[in-house]
Amino acid sequence: MKIAFTKPEIPASGSYVVGVHEDRKLTKSATALDKRTRGQLLAAMAVSRFKGRKGETLDILMPRGVQARRVILLGLGKPADLGSLRLQRLGGALVAHLNRIGETNATVAVDAIADANPTIPTMAAQMAYGAKLRDYRFDKYRTNEKPDHKPTLKTLSFAVADMALARKLHAPLARIAEGVHATRDVVSEPPNVIFPVSFAERCKELEALGVKVEILDEKKMSALGMGALLGVAQGSARAPRIVVMEWLGAGAKADSRPVAFCGKGVTFDTGGISLKPAAGMEDMKWDMAGAGAVLGVMTALAGRKAKVHAVGVVGLVENMPDGNAQRPSDIVTAMSGRTIEVLNTDAEGRLVLADVCWYTQNRFKPVAMIDLATLTGAIIIALGHEYAGLFANNEDLAAGLLAAGKATGEKLWRMPLGDVFDRMIDSDAADVKNIAGDRGAGATI
Ligand code: MN
Ligand code: ZN
Numbered sequence: 238m239k240i241a242f243t244k245p246e247i248p249a250s251g252s253y254v255v256g257v258h259e260d261r262k263l264t265k266s267a268t269a270l271d272k273r274t275r276g277q278l279l280a281a282m283a284v285s286r287f288k289g290r291k292g293e294t295l296d297i298l299m300p301r302g303v304q305a306r307r308v309i310l311l312g313l314g315k316p317a318d319l320g321s322l323r324l325q326r327l328g329g330a331l332v333a334h335l336n337r338i339g340e341t342n343a344t345v346a347v348d349a350i351a352d353a354n355p356t357i358p359t360m361a362a363q364m365a366y367g368a369k370l371r372d373y374r375f376d377k378y379r380t381n382e383k384p385d386h387k388p389t390l391k392t393l394s395f396a397v398a399d400m401a402l403a404r405k406l407h408a409p410l411a412r413i414a415e416g417v418h419a420t421r422d423v424v425s426e427p428p429n430v431i432f433p434v435s436f437a438e439r440c441k442e443l444e445a446l447g448v449k450v451e452i453l454d455e456k457k458m459s460a461l462g463m464g465a466l467l468g469v470a471q472g473s474a475r476a477p478r479i480v481v482m483e484w485l486g487a488g489a490k491a492d493s494r495p496v497a498f499c500g501k502g503v504t505f506d507t508g509g510i511s512l513k514p515a516a517g518m519e520d521m522k523w524d525m526a527g528a529g530a531v532l533g534v535m536t537a538l539a540g541r542k543a544k545v546h547a548v549g550v551v552g553l554v555e556n557m558p559d560g561n562a563q564r565p566s567d568i569v570t571a572m573s574g575r576t577i578e579v580l581n582t583d584a585e586g587r588l589v590l591a592d593v594c595w596y597t598q599n600r601f602k603p604v605a606m607i608d609l610a611t612l613t614g615a616i617i618i619a620l621g622h623e624y625a626g627l628f629a630n631n632e633d634l635a636a637g638l639l640a641a642g643k644a645t646g647e648k649l650w651r652m653p654l655g656d657v658f659d660r661m662i663d664s665d666a667a668d669v670k671n672i673a674g675d676r677g678a679g680a681t682i
Contacts, residue, residue, distance in 0.1 A: 477553055
């Protein structure tokens with residue numbers, strides 16, 4: 238789907254989308270269109286349930302007085318609620334609607350809201366961003382999909398007088414959407430296609446955007462003493478990798494302390510010798526989503542040429558049962574020198590990340606380190622699927638992340654850390670063990 242910003246006029250083809258606020262209050266464009274169609278908008282609303290609530294739509298086919306073959310009323314909700322996130326969601330809802338009805342091109346009239354904030358170009362840019370985020374499907378392995386099931390929308394235009402400004406505001410958002418799509422692409426791939434070596438190759442593609450990409454193989458990891466990560470990897474025929482992606486934006490010094498992103502990249506997690514039950518095991522192809530998110534972050538930062546020094550480090554392994562797999566009760570030594578008694582081989586993410594985070598902290602001395610990971614099943618039990626658990630040892634960083642989560646609709650919930658939990662992983666045989674004895678506070682421990 239192509240996004241365009243065009244002059245504010247009624248299109249000569251396709252669908253024309255105009256906004257209606259809650260309680261059926263017409264925007265300026267809707268009022269003008271109602272006049273032009275001799276009252277068709279008000280008449281159509283009167284015989285429908287459409288109230289102008291957020292995301293509602295009402296189609297008017299073959300309206301008179303205009304060449305567009307369809308008018309779509311889009312519910313905007315209350316004007317006071319039209320912040321960035323609401324606008325993005327409206328853009329997304331519109332794309333879904335247009336694909337459902339089989340439209341190929343549509344033009345959206347963007348009208349000022351009462352207090353002029355956000356401005357029209359900002360509104361257009363944010364709606365277009367939401368539209369671009371919604372315009373995604375992973376269909377590369379479908380070979381015989383019925384044409385009727387395929388998305389139809391080719392062009393979505395936003396009619397706004399200051400086209401140049403809208404385009405300028407939209408450009409960095411479009412790069413972020415590309416980062417999000419890069420994450421979705423890599424995490425959606427099956428584990429016979431994406432495994433440590435092939436994931437690392439995808440990271441390598443970021444060099445085209447100016448990202449420095451370095452790949453550590455088993456030999457290098459073993460020389461660095463990454464016994465925790467290598468212990469997880471040893472049961473798999475697929476060799477592990479660590480990928481270091483470094484972005485140095487304009488004005489950032491190479492020797493400055495970067496912001497670091499670490500990602501768990503278990504490309505498939507069977508649980509290892511502590512094998513998971515068969516039902517639902519297919520979901521474990523997603524166990525590399527933290528690394529996928531780091532790949533997306535680096536894609537977005539480099540794509541929009543962010544003036545920042547950032548590194549992304551992903552630990553890529555496959556966790557398999559095998560004659561050479563690690564056993565429950567094995568003791569491994571992490572790069573930090575700490576010994577870990579592995580009591581459950583399915584608690585492998587923390588073993589991978591122990592080495593990845595230590596390495597990142599040691600090598601880059603980052604100003605802040607953000608670890609993204611599908612850890613743990615217990616956090617889903619605690620929070621469900623709407624919130625991600627946040628563990629932080631820095632108040633400012635935690636506050637910033639919580640605020641960012643709220644602003645983007647990627648909600649976070651802070652979880653506790655502390656000495657009382659540390660004691661629960663004391664081991665009889667090593668410095669620590671990789672699981673606690675009981676299931677309490679499972680996400681923390
Ligand atoms: Mn696991
Ligand atoms: Zn896992």
